[in-house]
Amino acid sequence: MLRFAAGGLAANKVRSALTMLGVLIGVASVILLLAVGNGSSVAVKESITSLGTNSLTVSAGSAYGGARGAGSAKKLTVADAKALAADTDSTAIRSVAPVVTTSGTALYGDISYSPGSIVGTYPAYFETANQKVAHGEYFTDDDVLGSRKVAVLGATTAKQLFATEDPVGKRIVLGGTPFTVVGVLEAKGGTGFTDPDDVVIAPLPTVQNVFTGFGPVNQILVQANSADTTTAAQAEVTRVLLGTHAITDPTKADFRITNQASLLTARESTTKTFTVLLGAVAAISLLVGGIGITNIMLVTVTERTREIGIRKALGAPRAVILGQFLTESTLLSVLGAGLGVAVGIAGSHFSIVGIKPVVIPESVLGAFGIAVAIGLFFGSYPANRAASLRPIDALRHE
Amino acid sequence: MRHVIDKRVPAAPPPVIQLRRITKAYGHGDAVVHALHGPEDPATGGPLGVSLDIEQGDFVAVMGSSGSGKSTLMNILGCLDVPTAGRYLLDGIDVGHLDEGQLALVRNRKIGFVFQSFNLIPRTTALAQVELPLAYAGVRAAERRRRALAALSLVGLAERAGHRPNQLSGGQQQRVAVARALVTAPAMLLADEPTGNLDSRSTEEVLDLVDALNATGRTVVLITHEDEVARHAKRVLRLVDGRIVDDVRQAPVDGPPPLLRDLGVTA
Numbered sequence A: 001m002l003r004f005a006a007g008g009l010a011a012n013k014v015r016s017a018l019t020m021l022g023v024l025i026g027v028a029s030v031i032l033l034l035a036v037g038n039g040s041s042v043a044v045k046e047s048i049t050s051l052g053t054n055s056l057t058v059s060a061g062s063a064y065g066g067a068r069g070a071g072s073a074k075k076l077t078v079a080d081a082k083a084l085a086a087d088t089d090s091t092a093i094r095s096v097a098p099v100v101t102t103s104g105t106a107l108y109g110d111i112s113y114s115p116g117s118i119v120g121t122y123p124a125y126f127e128t129a130n131q132k133v134a135h136g137e138y139f140t141d142d143d144v145l146g147s148r149k150v151a152v153l154g155a156t157t158a159k160q161l162f163a164t165e166d167p168v169g170k171r172i173v174l175g176g177t178p179f180t181v182v183g184v185l186e187a188k189g190g191t192g193f194t195d196p197d198d199v200v201i202a203p204l205p206t207v208q209n210v211f212t213g214f215g216p217v218n219q220i221l222v223q224a225n226s227a228d229t230t231t232a233a234q235a236e237v238t239r240v241l242l243g244t245h246a247i248t249d250p251t252k253a254d255f256r257i258t259n260q261a262s263l264l265t266a267r268e269s270t271t272k273t274f275t276v277l278l279g280a281v282a283a284i285s286l287l288v289g290g291i292g293i294t295n296i297m298l299v300t301v302t303e304r305t306r307e308i309g310i311r312k313a314l315g316a317p318r319a320v321i322l323g324q325f326l327t328e329s330t331l332l333s334v335l336g337a338g339l340g341v342a343v344g345i346a347g348s349h350f351s352i353v354g355i356k357p358v359v360i361p362e363s364v365l366g367a368f369g370i371a372v373a374i375g376l377f378f379g380s381y382p383a384n385r386a387a388s389l390r391p392i393d394a395l396r397h398e
Numbered sequence B: 001m002r003h004v005i006d007k008r009v010p011a012a013p014p015p016v017i018q019l020r021r022i023t024k025a026y027g028h029g030d031a032v033v034h035a036l037h038g039p040e041d042p043a044t045g046g047p048l049g050v051s052l053d054i055e056q057g058d059f060v061a062v063m064g065s066s067g068s069g070k071s072t073l074m075n076i077l078g079c080l081d082v083p084t085a086g087r088y089l090l091d092g093i094d095v096g097h098l099d100e101g102q103l104a105l106v107r108n109r110k111i112g113f114v115f116q117s118f119n120l121i122p123r124t125t126a127l128a129q130v131e132l133p134l135a136y137a138g139v140r141a142a143e144r145r146r147r148a149l150a151a152l153s154l155v156g157l158a159e160r161a162g163h164r165p166n167q168l169s170g171g172q173q174q175r176v177a178v179a180r181a182l183v184t185a186p187a188m189l190l191a192d193e194p195t196g197n198l199d200s201r202s203t204e205e206v207l208d209l210v211d212a213l214n215a216t217g218r219t220v221v222l223i224t225h226e227d228e229v230a231r232h233a234k235r236v237l238r239l240v241d242g243r244i245v246d247d248v249r250q251a252p253v254d255g256p257p258p259l260l261r262d263l264g265v266t267a
Helices: A002-011 A013-051 A065-070 A078-086 A124-128 A141-145 A155-162 A204-212 A227-244 A260-303 A305-313 A318-347 A361-387 A391-396 B070-077 B100-110 B126-136 B141-154 B170-182 B200-215
Strands: A055-060 A093-102 A106-108 A111-113 A117-121 A133-136 A150-153 A171-174 A177-185 A199-203 A219-224 A255-259 B017-026 B033-036 B050-054 B059-063 B085-090 B111-114 B188-192 B219-224 B235-240 B243-249
Touching: A002 A013, A002 A318, A013 A260, A013 A318, A013 A361, A055 A227, A055 A260, A078 A093, A078 A219, A078 A227, A093 A124, A093 A204, A093 A227, A106 A155, A111 A155, A117 A124, A117 A204, A124 A219, A141 A204, A150 A155, A155 A177, A155 A199, A177 A199, A199 A204, A219 A227, A227 A255, A255 A260, A260 A305, A260 A318, A260 A361, A305 A318, A305 A391, A305 B100, A318 A361, A318 B100, B017 B070, B033 B070, B050 B243, B059 B070, B059 B200, B070 B085, B070 B188, B070 B219, B100 B111, B100 B126, B111 B170, B126 B141, B126 B170, B141 B170, B170 B188, B170 B200, B188 B200, B200 B219
Parallel strands: A117 A199, A150 A177, B059 B219, B059 B235, B111 B188, B188 B219
Antiparallel strands: A055 A219, A055 A255, A093 A117, A093 A219, A106 A111, A106 A171, A133 A177, A150 A199, A171 A177, B017 B033, B017 B050, B017 B085, B235 B243
């Protein structure tokens, strides 16, 4: 029966090929578009990890804007950070880094450049903010204690100041004070308006000394033990800071805690919607491919009406005729879907609109399965029509 | 006008075909056309239908001009079409009571068709063509092949088993069709103008084959409008306007067909 079906398809090679092309495009687009959607969601996940999934940012000011005007709001201080770090009950918090951010001009030789930001912090910052030194080294706790004039440069800043020169060990001038460059950070690559690589990081007291003075800090960066304990860590931070700020009513808190991971989870759900939309578009093209099968099988049945009549005259039962045309349409869809899977997987090796597609294995099986089912379903109408032809009408057909 | 009078001896085997007052009408209301009419009912003037018996081993030629109802008769005999009224017993089975699946089975087991336009299946080898009715009958592949080859050698085409219809001459195609018709050992061979599309040499070949088959006891019903062809039959029916107007016996049922030539064919 399979041989008959293959023979039937081979008799009209161009027509069969075009029908298969319909299914092929449908299957390939399902696989490819879902892979693109999945790829962008994987990219978001990666950017969550690069930001540090288990980091919390504490900043001054009420979460509810109204309290700010009361004037009672305390700024965050190094003491708050120390209180958090000293909290022995905590199992959720791994490390704490107070952060001051300022701006200024960096000079090297006759080159002057204003980095996006100058950050003063503790060494824990590097791990929490997922900033890795690519070349050279981090500054240490000793550098913080000694207020040493050392700095780690972001990739962009290093490139602007030094071009191809090796910055490590060189002296730059920041705010009129000479700093020694000890390390250069790995490039993170920007995803937003601000370039995360356009930064100078130095020990907190040094930056306070040169720029901001020993007042409040802008932020406290808290690292939870793991992504799962961020919620616990957030509760912990709230409890400790309410204590140090002597606030009893949590709704009147004069600080806010932002969780990077939760923001990005929201973004991830957007990409999921995007994936579903892409999948729907692809599914429609698969459906159109299925209708193509119906169309071509109807033509085939009409064309072969006489042959159906002969077979019926020879005593072919209804089921045999039905089976023959169903096999033919299913063969079309199986071949089309098989080629579609190949094209889809091959196509996913190329990056599409800046997104590296990641093939979802279920989508391959699903698209193939649906295509085969479509062949059966859309082939059943023409096959049924062939099987229910009256032999006398079929034989008379010219 | 002559009428068939049943004069069978009771001991004889039952007829392969028994038609009882068969009519076939097309269209509705005023536009009704009776393709099979039979004699008029003396009381009402309506059609009485065609009644006909065909004995086992007979060789009947049905003649008539186009529109005489011979093709309709052939379609009803071949269970390809159902009569409007009347009873049809094929090999003792009342065909009127069968559903589509059973009719397919009857066509498969009881009837071998040979058509004017050969009606071979395109792109299929002669062997596969002949195997087809056996495949529908559920015969196993090895047995199928053996019987199909035997049928092909009976029609003298054993060495052409692997050829497709477009690689065979008209006469050869018709011989493949004959092999296909007889491979299931049917009760009746039904041939609709089998030589209509053939040259005179191929016509002789095919008719000799049919003669030989009838000589071995196969019942043959052959539809034709050529007198040359009808001369091969033992009995000739003539149809005009859906009525049997002439019924001539040219040779006894249990004898050889009148024009049988010794071909050395053995069934």
